[in-house]
Amino acid sequence: DADVTQTPRNRITKTGKRIMLECSQTKGHDRMYWYRQDPGLGLRLIYYSFDVKDINKGEISDGYSVSRQAQAKFSLSLESAIPNQTALYFCATSDSTYEQYFGPGTRLTVT
Amino acid sequence: EDQVTQSPEALRLQEGESSSLNCSYTVSGLRGLFWYRQDPGKGPEFLFTLYSAGEEKEKERLKATLTKKESFLHITAPKPEDSATYLCAAASGSARQLTFGSGTQLTVLP
Numbered sequence: 001d002a003d004v005t006q007t008p009r010n011r012i013t014k015t016g017k018r019i020m021l022e023c024s025q026t027k028g029h030d031r032m033y034w035y036r037q038d039p040g041l042g043l044r045l046i047y048y049s050f051d052v053k054d055i056n057k058g059e060i061s062d063g064y065s066v067s068r069q070a071q072a073k074f075s076l077s078l079e080s081a082i083p084n085q086t087a088l089y090f091c092a093t094s095d096s097t098y099e100q101y102f103g104p105g106t107r108l109t110v111t
Numbered sequence: 112e113d114q115v116t117q118s119p120e121a122l123r124l125q126e127g128e129s130s131s132l133n134c135s136y137t138v139s140g141l142r143g144l145f146w147y148r149q150d151p152g153k154g155p156e157f158l159f160t161l162y163s164a165g166e167e168k169e170k171e172r173l174k175a176t177l178t179k180k181e182s183f184l185h186i187t188a189p190k191p192e193d194s195a196t197y198l199c200a201a202a203s204g205s206a207r208q209l210t211f212g213s214g215t216q217l218t219v220l221p
Contacts, residue, residue, distance in 0.1 A: 033208065040213075042214060043198070048208055088152070090154050090155070098143050098145070098209060099145065099160055102147075102156070
C-alpha cells in the first residue's frame, strides 16, 4: 500500500460548492502539507501542520481551510469552490529532516 | 526572502547525451537541498538530499552535487525513461517549509 494516499483522485464540481480533499499517511511523520500545482507556476504551499495542534497558512491559503484530525490525517476544504481553484492538489508528509514525500495527487476541476 | 531558480526550463536530449540541470538558491542558513522527479499527473518522487557544499549523491544515471550557491543534477547517458520534470527545493534555517523551484522538463529522445 502507498505511504501517502489522497482521496478522491479526480473530482469535478460546480462553482459555489463545498468540497473536501482527504490525505492519509502511514509513514509515521508528524508534519503534513497541502500544495497546489498549476502549469507554469510550480508547487505552491496552501497550508502546513507540524502536529495536530500546529496549523499554519502557506503562500496561498485564501479560499481554503484545513483540519488535522489525527497525526495521520490532514484534510483540505474549499468552502465555496471557484473556477480558478481548478488545479492538481498534492498532500505531502515529512519528519524533521524536511524530506517530503508526496501523495499521488487529486485533479480538481471547478466548472 | 528565500529563492530557488532552476534552469533551463526545458531540455531535450538524445539518448546517451549527458547533460546537467542547474538549481540556484538564495536561502539563509541552508538546512537541506532536495531533488525530486515528477512524471506527468503524478506526485513528485524524492530523489536526493544534500546538506553541505561539496556533498555528492548518486542513483543510477543521476548524480547531484552542491556548492554554496548552486546544485547540479548530472544525467549520464540518459534513457527515454529518464524523461520527467525535475524539481529542486531548499529548506532554510528560518523557514518551516521548503521553497521549490519551477522545475526543468527533461525529454530524452530515442
